[in-house]
Amino acid sequence: MAIIDLLKSQAQESGDTQVSVIPILGMGGIGKTTLAQLIYNDKKVESLFDLRAWACVSEDFDAVRVTKTILRSLIPGRRDDNDLNLLQIELKKALNGKKFLVILDDLWNESYHDWTILFTPFEAGAPGSVVIITTRNREVANTTRTTEAYQLGLLSNDDSVSIFTHALGAKDFSSHPHLKDFGEEIVRKCEGLPLAVKTLGGLLRFEKNRDKWEEVLKSEIWDIPETRSGIVPALMLSYYHLPSHLKRCFAYCSILPKDYEFEEKEVVLLWMAEGLIQPQQKEKEMEDLGSKYFQDLLARSFFQQSNNKKSRFVMHDLINDLAKSVAGNTCFRMEDRVEGSKQGSTFKKVRHVSYLGSFFDGFKKFEAFSELTCLRTFLPLMLPLPYCNLTSYVSLELLPTLRCLRVLSLNGYCITKISNSVGDLIHLRYLDLSRTHITSLPESTTNLYNLQTLLLEDCQRLEQLPSTFGNLVNLRHLNILQARSLKAMPLHIGKLTCLRTLSDFIVGEDCCSGLKELGSLSCLRGTLSISKLENVIVPEDARGMNLSGKPNLDGLSLGWSEDIDDSKDRTSEKEFLNLLQPHKVLKELTIRCYGGTEFPSWLNRPSLPNLVFLTIENCKKCTSLPPLGKLPSLRVLSIAGMASMKSMGPEVCGDGLSQPFKSLETLNFKNMVEWENWSPCEAFFSNLRELSIKNCPKLSGNLPNHLPSLENVEMDGCCRNLVVSVASFPDQCKIKFEGSEGVVCGGEVDFSTLILKHLSTISEFESQMEVSNGVVCGGLANVQELVVYGCMELTHLWSNAVGSFPHLPSLRYLHVSDCPKLVSLVAKGQLPPTLKELRIWGCENIQILVEEDDTANSCGDSGDSSRSHDLQYLSISNCPSLKSLISSGELPTTLQTLQIHSCPELESIAKELHHNSLLKSIAISDCGNLKSLPTGIHSLSHLSDIEIWGCPSLDFLPDGELLPANLTRLDLAGCEKLQVVVNRIHTCTSLQYLSMGRCQRALVCFPEEGFPTNLTSLSIYNRSIAQGLFEWGLHRINSLKYLQICDGSLHLVSFQEMKLPTSLIDLRIVNFPNLEYLSPEGFRNLTSLAVLRIHNCEKLASFPKKGLPPSIRYLEIGDCKKLTSFPANCLHPSLLHLWINRCPDLEGWCKKERGREGSTIARIPHVFLALDLIDN
Known part of the structure; x- marks a missing residue:
């Protein structure tokens, strides 16, 4: 493949080659994303790069969202942040010195400025890094590319026929020759567009009637110009010939945003709630029929599998457009723009609404919803979790009026209670309150007789369910995963005989449902977790559960609490566990904190032939394992916390079994504190790919010597008497040893x-x-x-x-x-x-x-040693005795990133940097003995980022030198001798970010020329800022978006004296001791200001009477004790976040105002007073 060859050549580039940008250009449906997926998943391509990431960009360009998506790929589990500057700094650190491949799928934005902002962190990557973009727009390709765009053309007729027959599930027409002529004509009408060919092939896959094929071929829809409908005729034809039940389900999916990734079950439950799935036969489950509908649409290419996660799916943009077209005005995404003249009439017809949630969703967003009295779906999606906030207007005023709702989701919002009026929404079938902060559900919830789905996942503060929960007799799905504060199940849970999903059953102590109630829930499927089993009084209750009579359960977790008193008699638990035998179809089993001394008899015989995953954890009194080798399908085995087990021998494999553990691929041992001996037989683990042994301090002897399939091995906290022979591991195995001494590195293994x-x-x-x-x-x-x-x-x-x-x-x-x-x-x-x-x-x-030997050279020649290696990234931290880096005084010429932190004795970095032309970033902090940087900094054309903190002796630049011409970020703090640098700051025409503080000499001597005119972010904080600071012409920096000024002038009384630029988005004013008022003149032109923070202005007594700019979304005030109230109309309804601390009179006024119905403060999604979150 030519593009892969191009990619390989770019990836193998070194030296000063910039990050390559390769556009894949072509019309919609031509296969750009498919090609990018093939490249991204190619194993040979993967081996070329240290890091890979994929992000969908889409028409609505959002640099914050795209940057967060890339970061989540690189750093799983990181917390979200909405500050683009902080996100880009984090991304830059993650990419620094690494060779990466990033796919930016579906880029539309032609703005070079927006592209440079998004691209900035990528510049930190190593040479050979590649960014691939897919786009329909040639201007986008020209704006971004560093190499010629890869143009995708239409398919040839032969290739189109090949894709068509593949979509039909065949190689050619040989098995159905009577359809060949019609099939070839249909393919020609698709005009080489892969998506159209594939979709029509999927449509006709199960249709062998020649008349039906002729009907498709001769349809008048082919004659409708795409320019008129905006939809490719072949796609419209595919929809037109869908069965009516699939048409309805597909049209409903128009509420899903472009590039939104969804699970099958998620969509099926929504279809069920809207009555789109109506089984004709009683024996057909609604969920199974919905799954069939989903798979039918997938087979017809209306859905396609996500590149990021195999269990998730997406709709192609053109398919999404088709769904929106056929749904008409009944489905509406709030992100879609509606012409003003049509908005009123269109809105009144809407039945289903979705929107992209944000950190703060305020009143203005939902103001028009009062007209939607017949709304059936209220669905926020893609919230930037965690801690999103919703105006109280929605829950207290809006929702009670939407009496026709069938689907309601508040998933991810920091709401702490639900209005009792939720019980009046009698048509509700789907209620999602997952990841909210509620502590209970109102009793009125049990009035929702039609409720099918109740999702309470990760409601970690939820303490109880309503006492009359058994009234929800039509409930089919109850998800309380990670609702850790729930203490018990309410009484009469056994009445919910329609339940298909019950994620957890918590056994309580007093008035609550007992295990017997599970017996009547014969339709349960999926995974069931039963916890707090220590509260079972009568072991015979287990028989009434009838687990062996629940063939649709494929996962089971049985758990006792960890904090049970050791003195408690737990002998009855063996009998009890013996009665909990599941059905033989079970695929996943977890036994946690079991207190018996032996495992149940049903684990000693091959009664679970389909078991794939087995976890045994903290069963502290068991001295041995059952013969797990008899489980023929077992792939993943995890054993942890078996504190009494000392030996594990062949008995675990099963006596006389010729091939035990024949499917085992992953084996984990952890916290086995008394385990001393393991006598495995190598043949038993011939398929093992991953082996992990952690905190097994007494384990000795040898690990298996023949593990031919092993890919990863990890040892942590094991005894030095445990011998690990590296020679026994296969080539390219990844090895991690931590606190394990018995390592033998012999052998010729790679x-x-x-x-x-x-x-x-x-x-x-x-x-x-x-x-x-x-x-x-x-x-x-x-x-x-x-x-x-x-x-x-x-x-x-x-x-x-x-x-x-x-x-x-x-x-x-x-x-x-x-x-x-x-x-x-x-x-x-x-x-x-x-x-x-x-x-x-x-x-x-x-x-x-490195103390270099003058006679040694790693390249084998006598040249400059700094050129003899390929070091690109050097980071040194917390080395208090370090005085120098390399004895020769020369840094490697290949170096791109240099970071030195907390090395107080460091005297020198290098003699000069003239030869370090690839250097991109320098960060130095807390190096008190460092007096100067090397000469030659001004010549470093790639140097874009300098950060120096806490170096009080540093003069920074040698006399006579300028700053690098391409410097974009300069962050200086605690460098009192820095004067020369600021006298020349105006020469840095590329500078975008400047932060200076505790650099007293520098700040006093700012030049008359002022600041660079391309600045977007400026932070200045110092107690000796002169009155002339505000006369330097800040208002002339038209690109400035972020401004922070701390420790301000003693003479400044009024805000209007600051002369600020109209482009400001974020303004922070901190510690202005004599600032008395914020005059309207100072704010009048700040029409873009979204964030205003004011702190430590002790004389500030009032806000502008005409109000703050309506553009403000985030207002933060702290330590302004003379402020007592906000003037009328000062706070605009668009305000989303109000934070007030240590302003006692103002806080008191806000608390009173919050209780007034309809007040602006009552509707603000997020109010923070005196460090306590006030629920609105």
Whole structure:
């Protein structure tokens, strides 16, 4: 494939090559995303890059959303932030020095300015990094590309026929020759558009009637111009010939935003709630019929599988447009723009509404909903969790008027209670309150007789369900996963005989449902978790549950509480657990905190032939495991916290079994504190891919020696008597050892990752390696990543490496931390020539990184040693004894990122930087002994980012030098001698971000020329800011969006004296001791201001009587004690967040105003007074 060859050539570039941008250009439905997916998932392509990420951009360009999506790909589980500057700094750090592949799918925005903002963090990547964009717009391709766009054309007729027959489920027409002529004509009418060909093929896949094919071929829809309808005729034809039940379901999906990823069950439950699934036969389950509908639409290419997660699906943009077209005015996405003249009439016809949620959803967003008295769907989607806030107007005033609602979701909002009026929504079938902060549901909820789905997942403050919960006799799905505060199930849960999904059943102590009530829930399916089993008084109750009579359950979790008193008699638990035998179809089983001494008999025989996942956790009194090798389908086995087990031998495999554990791929052991002996047979683990042993301090002996399929092995906190022979592992196995001493590195095995942590006795890494005649014998020839952490006796990694570097010839990443006796990395030698990234942290005695031997050269020549390797990223932190980096005084010429933090004795970084032309970023902090930076900084054309904090002795630039011409970010703090730099600040025409504080000499001497005119962010904070600060012409910086001024002038009384630019979006005013009022003149022209923060202005007594700008969405006030109230109309209804702290009179006024019905404050989604969240 030509584009993959191009990608490989770009990825293999080095030197000063910039990040490549390759556009894939073509019309809608031509296959741009499909091609990008093939590239992204190609294993050979994956091996070229350190990091990969995928983000959908779509028509509504949002740099914040796209940046967050990329960050979530790179850093799973990170908390969301809405500040683009902070997001980009985080992304830049994640990409710094790494070779990455990023796919930006469906880019429409032609603005070069917006593109440069989005692209800025990518510039931190290593040479060979690639960004692929897919777009329909040639102007977008021209704006972004660094290489020629890859143009996708229409398919040839032969290729179209091939795709068509594949969609039909065949190779050609040989099995149905009577359809060939019609099929080929239909393909020609698709004119080479892959999506059209595939969709029509999917439509006709199950239709073998020649008349039906002729009807499709001769339809008049082919003659409707695309310019008139906006829809490709072939796609409209595909919809037209759908069965009526699929048409209704597909049209409803028009409420899903473009690029929205959805689960099958999520959509099916919505269809059910809207009455779109009506089984004709009683024996057909609604859920099963909905799943069939979904799969039919998937087979017809109306849905397609997501690239990010296989269980999720998306609609192609053209298919989404089709859904919107056929749904007409009944479905509405709030993000869609409606012409003003049509908005009123269109809105009144709407029955189903969705919208993209945000952190603050205020009154103005829902103002027009009062007209939608017949609304049936209220569905916020894609909330930027966590902690989203919704105006009280929705729950208290709007929802009670929407009496026709069938679908209501408030998922993800920080609401703490639900109005009792929810019980009046008698048509409601779907209620989603997941991830809210509610503590209970109102009793009126049980009036919702028609309710089918109740979702309360991750409601961690929910303490109880209504006492009359048994009234919800039509409830089919109850999800209370992660509702950790629930103490019991309410009485009469057994009346809910329609339940298909019951995620959790909590056994309570007093007046609550007992286990017997589960017996009547014969339709349960999916996964059931039963917890707090210690509250069961009569073990015989387990028989009444009839678990073995629930064939649709494929997952079961049985759990007792962890905090049960050890003195409690738990002998009855064995009998009880024996009675909990599940049906043989079970695929996943977890047993947690069981108090018996033996496992149930049904685990000792092959009664669970379909079991795939088994977890046994904290069963502290069991001394042995059952013969788990008899489970033929078992793929993942996790054993943890078995505190009494000392030995595990062949008995676990099953006596006389010729091939135990034949399917096992993942084996995990954790917290087995008494486990001493493991006697496995290698043949039993021939398919094992992942092995993890953590915190098993007494385990000794040998691990299995023959694991031919092993890909990852991790050892953490194991005894030094446990022998791990690296020679037993297959090639390219990833290895991580932490606090495990018994490592034998013999053998000629290749693996790519080696992590050594807490190896307290190792003193010299080199001595652990075996080198014979210059050949690596320690299994390290292909190690690319080495992590050394907490090795207390380690003094250096290598010494006196003669000739080429022998031990790690492929090493790319080296991380060393918490090695207190480490003096240097290399004594009389050099770093590996392949090394790209080096991180050192917390090595308190290291004085120099590399003490070079004049006779040694890693390239084998006598050239400049700084050019002899490929180091691109260097980070050193918390090394208090470090005085210099490399004895030669020269940094590698390939270096792109340099970070040095908390090295107070550091005297010198390098002699000069003239040869470091690739350097992009310098960050230095808390290096009190550093007096100057090397010469040559002004010549670094790629240097874009300088951050220096807490270096009071630093003069910064040598006399006579200018700042780099392409500098975009300069952040200086605690550098009192910095004067020269600010005298020349106006010459940095590319500078966009400037922050300066505690640099007294610098701030006093700001030049008459003022600031660079391209600044977007400016922060200045210092107690000696002169009165002339506001005369420097801030209002002339037309690009300035963010301004923070702290410790202001003693003479400033009125806000109007500041002369601020009209482009400001975010303004922070902190510590102006004599500021008395905010005059309207100062705010009049700030029409874009969205965020206003005012702190420590002790004389400030009033706000402008004409109000604050209506554009303000976020208002924060702190330590302004003379403020007593807001004038009438000061707070606009568009305000979304109000934060007030240590302003006692103002807080009191706000609390009173909050109680007044219809007041502006009562409708603000998020109000924070005195550090306490007030629920609105």
